Amino acid sequence: MEPRVSLVLAIKEARACTDALFSMVRPDSLYDRPIPERHRIVFYLGHLEAFDWNLLGRDALSMASFHAEFDRLFAFGIDPPVGQLPQDRPSDWPSIVEVRRYNQRVRQALDAALDAIPEDLLPVAVEHRLMHAETFAYILHHVTPDRKTVSNIPLQPSGPPPVHTMIEIPAGQVTIGRSRQDGFGWDNEYEPHVVPVPSFSISKHKVTNRQYLEFVQAGAEAPHYWTRDGDRWRWRTMAGEVPLPLDWPVYVTYAQAEAYVRWAGKALPTEAQFHRAAYGTPSGEERSYPWGGEPPDSRRGNFDGRRWDPIPVTASPLGDSAFGVSQMVGNGWEWTRTPFQPLPGFRPFPLYPGYSAPFFDGAHHVLKGASARTAARLLRRSFRNWFRPQYAYVYAGIRCVES
Secondary structure (H helix, E strand, C coil), X not given: CCCHHHXXXXXXXXXXXXXXXXXXXXXXXXXXXXXXXXXCHHHHHHHHHXXXXXXXXXXXXXXXXXXXXXXXXXXXXXXXXXXXXXXXXXXXXXXXXXXXXXXXXXXXXXXXXXXXXXXXXXXXXXXXXXXXXXXXXXXXHXXXXXXXXXXXXXCCCCCCCCCCCEEEECCEEEEECCCHHHCCCCHHHXXXXXXXXXXXXXXXXXXXXXXXXXXXXXXXXXXXCEEEECCEEEEEXXXXXXXXXXXXXXXXXXXXXXXXXXXXXXXXXXXXXXXXXXXXXXXXXXXXXXXXXXXXXXXXXXXXXXXXXXXXXXXCHHHCCCCCCCCCCCCEEEEEEEECCCCCCCCCECCECCCCHHHCCCCCEEEEEECXXXXXXXXXXXXXXXXXXXXXXXXXXXXXXXX
């Protein structure tokens, strides 16, 4: 169990992280909806504190609400199917002054009661906020440069050109999930089960923009983060458009990833294949991280919010797996062909039963790895991400396999 003092510090650091993200948005832009399938920005400003209040203050400590309407209004995000976009107007939302006042009262009340909050709920608050820090980065990415302030982080220069080879992974077995005795995880991470994996080959590098450009030139649609400038392609970074970086990983929807691998005569990995290539070893042992057991640091890959945008697929060789597969954690999530479903022994969180179960619908797929904006504490081997197959905004790419 993580010490309480560490969890309290983690809460404060996570708050500082999301506060910094919201401060990047111009005040007159907080009612914008940069991503059509998501709420307006004002919702997320209130949601993080409402979540903490509903989980920790109301449900865990039975504290009396001081704004029940906001507790409900900001309780849940949305994940609408394609074609079912929200229809609310800016005038349907409260003023920013009211929302900030609510947030302040929530923090004051919870901080005064931190010693009484059950210790097993503190990681829920920390990681929920950090996951929203990443998904809010997707929203922030789509706020036009004139309506936000982005710190000037230079783009990573091109490195040595990638040699796109397939690496043979011998047959073995992997452990999907984790034991409840191993520390905190979300409900979809339990219980552990062993999966045999036949031998297969996997691409050493993520599919790059250069490779995907050949697919586009063959008639495929361009990825969401690409724009056309005459006969040239450009990439929409957080700070604005740049010439398409050909050695960056391509970011695509699941549907585009599936179309690409079929065109290339290959397939997407299963969740178990990803685990074997990322965390397995020739001796059959399983590592905590692709590079071994050492905690994540900036030498190992592009994660933990140090950068806004991708880096070349050859830029972090210290993060290679035991089989020599590169960047399986960081620089972009990776789509698997595994539908998001419960593991054997799944039990929903008693105080957060809606975290995973509503998405076991066959309409979401598992993603593994991490993006540049994924917090380091979410890099554990058992962590599972998921999105709809047509969702274009996640920082997620492609890895090819052959049986």
